[in-house]
Amino acid sequence: MKVRGGIAGYFRYISDILALSRMVRSQDVHTEKRTPTEGFLRGDLLFKDGSRLHFRELVSTDPKVELVSYTYQYMQADGTMLFRYDDADHFLDLPTAPHHKHVGETEVVAANAPDLESVLKEIEGLIKT
Numbered sequence: 001m002k003v004r005g006g007i008a009g010y011f012r013y014i015s016d017i018l019a020l021s022r023m024v025r026s027q028d029v030h031t032e033k034r035t036p037t038e039g040f041l042r043g044d045l046l047f048k049d050g051s052r053l054h055f056r057e058l059v060s061t062d063p064k065v066e067l068v069s070y071t072y073q074y075m076q077a078d079g080t081m082l083f084r085y086d087d088a089d090h091f092l093d094l095p096t097a098p099h100h101k102h103v104g105e106t107e108v109v110a111a112n113a114p115d116l117e118s119v120l121k122e123i124e125g126l127i128k129t
Contacts, residue, residue: 001065001115007039010061014041017117023047023124037062049127050077055116065115072119081105082126085114 003009011031018027029043042056052075058068073084081104089098094110101111114122 002063003061003065006036006061007033007059008036010059010065011039011041014116017120018045021120021124023120023127038068047123047127051075051082051123051127052077053119053123055119057116067113067115070113072114072116074119074123083122085111085119087113 003013005012011033014029014031018024018029024045025048026046027043029041029045032040034040038058038060040056040058043054045053045055047053053072054075055070055072057070060066060068067087069087071084071086073086074082076082081102083104084102086100086102087098091097091100091108094100094108096110096112099111099113101109103109
């Protein structure tokens with residue numbers, strides 16, 4: 001993916017995605033511009049069913065958007081983890097290592113690196129409308 005305007009453009013892109021979501025009830029997102037093309041985001045999204053997504057991204061936008069490091073952790077309203085995508089290097093036997101997905105509290109499966117937009121679409125598919 002390419003965005004215009006370096007990291008500031010990426011931050012606007014994320015803000016727009018969140019503004020368009022019909023499932024996000026509230027959001028607390030913090031951005032930190034480190035260079036004109038690199039930055040850090042962390043956030044907590046509350047969905048209309050009480051579930052939450054905690055996320056963080058270290059992003060480079062030169063020459064295209066690349067997640068240097070990420071975590072997307074989605075939990076039920078009571079705090080029970082439903083899934084978490086991350087790139088920690090503790091499951092190196094998986095074909096997508098270091099990228100993987102935790103499903104529930106115990107299962108770990110191979111998964112390609114997602115982005116926030118695809119994670120939101122996955123969550124929206126899980127939330128009953």
